[in-house]
Amino acid sequence: MIYRYQEWADGVHNYDDHIILSLHFCLYIRASLQTHTTAGRVFEAMELSLGVKLPPHSRILQGYMHFEALTDHQYIYSCVKCGSNPAIVVMDLHKKGVFSLPVSEIPDPSDYTGIVDMEEFWTSLSSEIISDGLMETFNQETKPFVVQPDYNKWSPWIGPQTRKSNLVYNTEWEKVHKKLTSSEKVNVEIPEDRLLEQVMAMKVEEVKKLCKSCGMDSSGSKMDLILQLRTEIKNRSSYDKVFAKVWGASGGWATIMCPCGIVYSLKFNLRAESPRDYMDMLMSWQHIPNIVIYDFARGLATHGTIRFPTALPFSPHEGRLLSPTAENIQCAKEGRLTVKLPWLIKAKETPDINGHPLTGSSEHYVLYDKLHEGNTKDDKDVLRRIELVPELAGRINSQVVEQFFSQMEKDNYFLNMMKPSTQIFLIRNIIHHRNSIVNTARMDKIKKSLDVEHVTLNKHGQAVIGKM
Numbered sequence: 001m002i003y004r005y006q007e008w009a010d011g012v013h014n015y016d017d018h019i020i021l022s023l024h025f026c027l028y029i030r031a032s033l034q035t036h037t038t039a040g041r042v043f044e045a046m047e048l049s050l051g052v053k054l055p056p057h058s059r060i061l062q063g064y065m066h067f068e069a070l071t072d073h074q075y076i077y078s079c080v081k082c083g084s085n086p087a088i089v090v091m092d093l094h095k096k097g098v099f100s101l102p103v104s105e106i107p108d109p110s111d112y113t114g115i116v117d118m119e120e121f122w123t124s125l126s127s128e129i130i131s132d133g134l135m136e137t138f139n140q141e142t143k144p145f146v147v148q149p150d151y152n153k154w155s156p157w158i159g160p161q162t163r164k165s166n167l168v169y170n171t172e173w174e175k176v177h178k179k180l181t182s183s184e185k186v187n188v189e190i191p192e193d194r195l196l197e198q199v200m201a202m203k204v205e206e207v208k209k210l211c212k213s214c215g216m217d218s219s220g221s222k223m224d225l226i227l228q229l230r231t232e233i234k235n236r237s238s239y240d241k242v243f244a245k246v247w248g249a250s251g252g253w254a255t256i257m258c259p260c261g262i263v264y265s266l267k268f269n270l271r272a273e274s275p276r277d278y279m280d281m282l283m284s285w286q287h288i289p290n291i292v293i294y295d296f297a298r299g300l301a302t303h304g305t306i307r308f309p310t311a312l313p314f315s316p317h318e319g320r321l322l323s324p325t326a327e328n329i330q331c332a333k334e335g336r337l338t339v340k341l342p343w344l345i346k347a348k349e350t351p352d353i354n355g356h357p358l359t360g361s362s363e364h365y366v367l368y369d370k371l372h373e374g375n376t377k378d379d380k381d382v383l384r385r386i387e388l389v390p391e392l393a394g395r396i397n398s399q400v401v402e403q404f405f406s407q408m409e410k411d412n413y414f415l416n417m418m419k420p421s422t423q424i425f426l427i428r429n430i431i432h433h434r435n436s437i438v439n440t441a442r443m444d445k446i447k448k449s450l451d452v453e454h455v456t457l458n459k460h461g462q463a464v465i466g467k468m
């Protein structure tokens, strides 16, 4: 048994008996990460100003993460306005958040179930970081608690009041090993267009390099090359290859947020994005939101219907606002259609069976936000436009996700270099602090504007005035 001095009351954090950080310094690093300054730059600035050489920067950063791993964070991931189970969410992929990991290095699971233990997984990440401080006790080779990407363990994060239980879906392995039905092929396969859009934005030299590395002819104009790539990626293995080169090795982070911009769920994809990732998270929630906004709405709805034929997660009309009759489609196209969902403003007095706790409605729609409507090819998709619903007008700033991603992008230059387990630990931590800052600001604003002292959370996790 080893005892380690660790008295925060003394104002210090002991990492490994050599590196001892003051608590103030730990909080300063935390704040620097919120302002997208890498810890490395903070350390460099300290060396310059103090004229001393610090221990290896990677070790000090490990020391900071050790501090965070030992801090009792609840990682609530919930908005004080929308509550622990919001009725409206916006989902998207942060495609530039990747880790360097050849997919071939992830072993095939021997007893795949598609269910992972979230609590166990995240505790194992903390243990890996905490044990790092005891490194000298362990032999490098036999270091315990090392977490590697694994289809049976790798878990998303969903807040404790939002998830159904600690056992949640992660069916990523099926992205590769499950044969798609013909309907899924048409509607669910990830949009080659999204991949090509990304290629279009690349410089011509980069496109040439990409073609070369995929064993293709790299002569011709940029458009010739893109057309060539388009044919090539119809084949799954070429698609994976191109995807890995364009997007990086892993599949980005699938994110669910409320319209105010608080992150509720994060899934760090090992493979290229699919609607499956979002379905895994939503089906692990206690209550599926009534309105889901996603730029590949049709794919998500089809996938949900095929995968859960008895539960039908998106209904009525497969998550469209109205039945896709020729007349409805025509009216919507001409801007002559509105679909009222009054329960978004005032909950139903008599809730539906299995109604959402905030609205009382059991209806679940998957809609497109404004930015991505151009992506839709199917005529029926016109019935998935958020503008058709007057109760959503002005309430949704669906760019909130893009704004969040562009903020987080500023961190990619140091996050993407870390090994997968440490990277996702730190990202969940940075986003937790970001969520807390936004929530605290909102609570303060309520107190100030209403001139009240006490604001508490009700049973739905929403801020209410007065003591409960």
Ligand SMILES: [Zn+2]
Pocket (backbone or CB within 6 Å): 079, 080, 081, 082, 083, 258, 259, 260, 261, 262
């Ligand atoms: Zn919110």
